[in-house]
Amino acid sequence: MGDDIRRNMALFPIGIVMKLTDLTARQIRYYEQHELVIPARTGGNQRLYSFNDVERLLEIKDLIEKGVNIAGIKQVLLPVSKDSEDATILNEQTEVKRRELTDSQLHKMLKQQLLGGGKRPGQVSLIQGELSRFFKK
DNA sequence: GTTCTAACA
DNA sequence: TGTTAGTA
Numbered sequence: 001m002g003d004d005i006r007r008n009m010a011l012f013p014i015g016i017v018m019k020l021t022d023l024t025a026r027q028i029r030y031y032e033q034h035e036l037v038i039p040a041r042t043g044g045n046q047r048l049y050s051f052n053d054v055e056r057l058l059e060i061k062d063l064i065e066k067g068v069n070i071a072g073i074k075q076v077l078l079p080v081s082k083d084s085e086d087a088t089i090l091n092e093q094t095e096v097k098r099r100e101l102t103d104s105q106l107h108k109m110l111k112q113q114l115l116g117g118g119k120r121p122g123q124v125s126l127i128q129g130e131l132s133r134f135f136k137k
Numbered sequence: 138g139t140t141c142t143a144a145c146a
Numbered sequence: 147t148g149t150t151a152g153t154a
Contacts, residue, residue: 015139024147029141029142046139
């Protein structure tokens with residue numbers, strides 16, 4: 001996948017990104033404070049966003065519109081810690097390991113459902129219900 | 138003219 | 147989040 005370099009090239013300033021995403025500069029900068037997007041900087045400290053950054057912001061916008069708050073978006077977009085991913089830490093009791101493994105799987109499901117533009121009535125329950133156990137701790 | 142940081146109605 | 151102040 002050599003296109004990555006192009007997709008990750010920081011090209012446009014916040015003004016362009018605002019029009020591309022329909023987000024305010026305030027929101028874009030706010031999401032950056034929460035590490036949801038990490039744009040590059042010019043010598044003059046100006047933010048420069050790549051195509052990937054814009055796509056990420058569009059995902060964030062999607063989640064916001066679906067009623068997910070920053071804490072929730074972090075759970076979905078931020079890299080999953082290696083710990084919860086393999087959940088095979090020594091000393092942990094099997095019960096705990098099973099729970100974390102389930103969380104890992106649930107996390108993937110939620111990400112799919114939240115990002116995959118699907119909005120069937122049935123899956124809303126999962127978002128309103130099961131999701132809480134993520135944002136709580 | 139545009140963007141940046143910081144702060145507050 | 148909106149918006150404004152003072153810069154770069």
